[in-house]
Amino acid sequence: MLAQIFQISLLNLRNLPQRLGSSSVIVVGIGGVVAVLVAILAMAAGFSATLNRSGAPDRAIVLRGGSSSAELSSTIDNQSRQFVGTLDGVRLSSGELYTVADIPKRATLLPSNVVIRGVEQSAFEIRPEVRIIEGRNFSPGRNELIAGRAASEQFVGIDLGESVELRQSEWEIVGIFEADGSAYESELWTDLAIAQSAFRRFNTISSMRLQLEQPGVTDPLQEAFDNNPSIDLAVTSEEEFFRSQSQFLTTLITGFGYGVALIMAVGAMFAALNTMYAAVSTRTVEIATLRALGFGATPVVVSVLAEAVALALIGGLLGAAVAWFGFNGYTVSTLNQGSFSQVAFDFAVSPDILVTGIVWALSLGLAGGLFPALQAARMPITRALRGD
Known part of the structure; x- marks a missing residue:
């Protein structure tokens, strides 16, 4: 079975240049999702890192x-x-x-x-x-x-x-x-x-x-404040102080980023579905011939998924590259709700964020290729050979 999967998948990937126009829809759509997601997460990471660097133990x-x-x-x-x-x-x-x-x-x-x-x-x-x-x-x-x-x-x-x-x-x-x-x-x-x-x-x-x-030892100081009725003070470590200041805006930006990416992902997934359905439709006779030659349904499903995932991976890498070269280190400023003032910070595109973007791309590729793959596997061989 592995040999069949490899052969059909290789055949599909070799034919990609012939479907360059339709395939580019998946690449560009998923690339846009990844670029936006990575950029917004990099904004949140950069803001958080700037405030966290302000504290010392x-x-x-x-x-x-x-x-x-x-x-x-x-x-x-x-x-x-x-x-x-x-x-x-x-x-x-x-x-x-x-x-x-x-x-x-x-x-x-x-x-x-x-x-x-x-x-x-x-x-x-x-x-x-x-x-x-x-x-x-x-x-x-x-x-x-x-x-x-x-x-x-x-x-x-x-x-x-x-x-x-x-x-x-x-x-x-x-x-x-x-x-x-x-x-x-x-x-x-x-x-x-x-x-x-x-x-x-x-x-x-x-x-x-x-x-x-x-x-990090602040408890004795707070006890001294609490034991003096004429003193109304609170002490906290500087690291915790800045961590609490960054938490609200970091959570807000991150939530906004995932929300925007999710909306874009829906559009990209439908584009992938349409593209993969069209790809399966144009290869109806080819798929039926392979089934008639003894290739099983599972290799057909995996081969269609492999094509969708390959296109999604290309789109994910493209989007990650755009975010890295376009935003990493880019300086902006925003209002820090904790200090009521502008704080300048750099976008920070970290490896973890890039991995998150690629995982999203692969997930969209799998989701967009699953139903067309199942349709290809369930296609009646005799009808498909007649081109019905």
Whole structure:
């Protein structure tokens, strides 16, 4: 039987060039499905990876209790800030003011939220991945900003040496920094004291970044907060903080991607059905002759499925290639619901996503070839030989 399957399948594949027009319908249709699916999944993966790169196991973030994991809605007073700094298990701490400003995007010239983060000098020790790559660091007490690389590329007026208006004052961009492709690269940083003054947040901060003596150990800190009735704070690891921020949008994009791909897949599957039915119809006499020569029904079914799967595989590989060369590494920005600001990220077409796309292609090929294959196997030999 295996020999028969091989012979008929080889015959079918050799005849594909003669049906190039109809076969291309399957290839293009399934290729489109795979390209769209891979591109959208790569978007979700890139966004998630950017936020996940922002966290480190030896860092934690402290927010006001009940602030729903959002720095923008958190306020910490001086008393709470000083208390955190005295706790065991904390190697370094940085009080930070988190706010947003409207700055036009280069692509649309429409205003979008950009994070303005006021930090202490210890913020750079806590985040060693933050490196100035152009210009210099801001000077304390002056209206100076350093811009993340992604923010500089995405927004108008955020180039080195330019000035941007914030709170009716001019702020000079004195440096550009990188942070290993993390979400921090979409932010503007300045001195904490000058940010508090400019944004009228005197004696308060939004959050605290902690460098822990023992990575991931935050329970003793939370117990200390809970045991002090005058303190209303919550601590979480930085990795978990960014993971929770990415979860909603990643799930939304992934669900949208599968939904669009499913709708397109239905169309591609019907195209495959029509093409394979037509292929079987034009080869009625050929299939009946093979059956009359002793070839069984199973080899006929498998050969038709093999043809459909082969065309689907070509389409899947074509769609995967389009997604890889067209989208991998492509930089976009979107609103992060967790931070209420724009986050720039790169599409990430990973091997796992490519495999998912190919599996979809093969599944569509099998679904589109199954019923035509069964029709070919059940075809009455005598009627088929007469061409009825």
